[in-house]
Amino acid sequence: MFELAERGDAITEFDERLWLTMVEKATAYHDGRLVFRFQNGSEIDG
Numbered sequence: 001m002f003e004l005a006e007r008g009d010a011i012t013e014f015d016e017r018l019w020l021t022m023v024e025k026a027t028a029y030h031d032g033r034l035v036f037r038f039q040n041g042s043e044i045d046g
Helices: 002-007 017-020
Strands: 022-029 035-040 043-045
Touching: 017 022
Parallel strands: none
Antiparallel strands: 022 035, 035 043
8 A cells, every 4th residue: 555655646557566565365266256355355356
């Protein structure tokens, strides 16, 4: 979160370092679903 606050500008392209900082883990299931868990505890299921 500190890195986001320091940026000050909009994110317009993928930033691998930022992604790795924000994501705690990614889980892939047999049915093809992916679940991303972020450092703040929120999850995205897709």
